[in-house]
Amino acid sequence: MEKDLVVAGQNEASDQVWEPPNPQLEKIPSHVSRDAPSAFERPSEDEYFPEGGRAAWLALLGCFCAWMTAFGLMNTVGTFQAYLETHQLSAYSPAEVGWIFGLYLFFAYCCGVQAGPIFDAIGPRVLTVVGSILISASMLLLGVCHKYYHFIIVFGILGGVGTSLLSTVAIGTIGHYFNVRRGFATGLASCAGSLGGVFFPLMLSSLFASAGFAWATRTLGFIFIFLLIIANILVRSRLSTKPFSRTNILPDLxxxxxxxxxxxxxxxxxxxxxxxxxxxxxxxxxxDAGIKPALSYQLLSILNAGSFFGRWAPGLLADKIGRFNTMILMISQCLITTLALWLPAATTSDLATKKGLLIAFALLFGFASGSNITLAPVCAGQLCKTENYGKYFATCYTIMGIGTLVGIPIGGEILARGGGNYVGLIVFGGTCYAAGLVFFIWARVRVVGWGLRKANIF
Known part of the structure; x- marks a missing residue:
């Protein structure tokens, strides 16, 4: 047996997760079915996690490539939205254009409720192939779109479903190889999304001007194909698949x-x-603030550059001080940067001050928000057995997807009702972070209480 194998349930960090200090919390609530996986069940003692080794790191590299494609595209949404609002879809309101990208994010998250159980049942192979075809086709076809419904189908649906399948594979596969180091491994792989978010907007903004929209999106599609060939070769499941049946692939609500x-x-x-x-x-x-287009488009790359470190460093920290604890810290920073930097940028009339505030906001908010997506499934994994990890994070992502479906259009509607003034939109975003912080603290307190001792690492 390899030296670096870790037995779930016998490791100190794992014990801290699965044995809350309050004995009452160890009991399964009476209203929960005994057949349903619960946050209060311990993982079986024979669950082993390599925590490294050749197979694990090669699988992680494959997940890195899949994540660069899926979350790289997700982190480039702002570039596409800003371009379409002033070109092909200039006749439509920001809220109407926002529905395209809200629909994309909805499918990117919500298809996971089905993809997760399929991953648990048959492994990553089929999901990786289908996701690769869909997301690559989306980018190759996007260049010929010119009507509103074209963008709905090609970007919103094809791109969204492809993103969902690939992200499910990446998150689920990492969860099979890593337990104690899961936060670090997930953060490391998710840095690919930030790298894509830095490189893709810069590439697209340059190609939009020099080669046109069609060839810009085709070039992105060719890059996706290259990355996904690597992902299809390297991504492998560690656990044996379950006997295929209808019940194995249905979501468990x-x-x-x-x-x-x-x-x-x-x-x-x-x-x-x-x-x-x-x-x-x-x-x-x-x-809209009058900042030159070159810098305006670069802001998203600056944000994703900050997010690169915000995905890796909090992931490493999460394995030391707790995944929920780390998320609470990062959410607090998102709230502070939104209200202390972006909001003043919307109220000041001095262009130089506005530029400085926006650059600072992009960098600091990028760092803080990097963990918003990547640590979400890791936190969900705290509440279930490894064999049910796919169902848990997929269900979690589905609920997140419902929020993104209406979130961007709501922002556009707030903007329209405010006559183009962004103050209301920014305050809305900050309020959402404040409310989310309260619920996150509530979830943590239910399991380990208010204490900050080592025994309360969660």
């Missing part, structure tokens, strides 16, 4: 009876509203 998990989902729902106010409207805000 009984897990929502777990109140702690439900509270976590509500928290993440609210956080997504706050997150995508910044990701989707930052470029449009800068352009």
């Amino acid at each position: 009984r897990i929502l009876k777990d109140k702690t998990f439900l509270i976590l989902c509500i928290a993440l729902f609210l956080i997504e509203w706050g997150l995508f106010m910044g990701l989707s409207y930052l470029i449009s805000f800068a352009l």
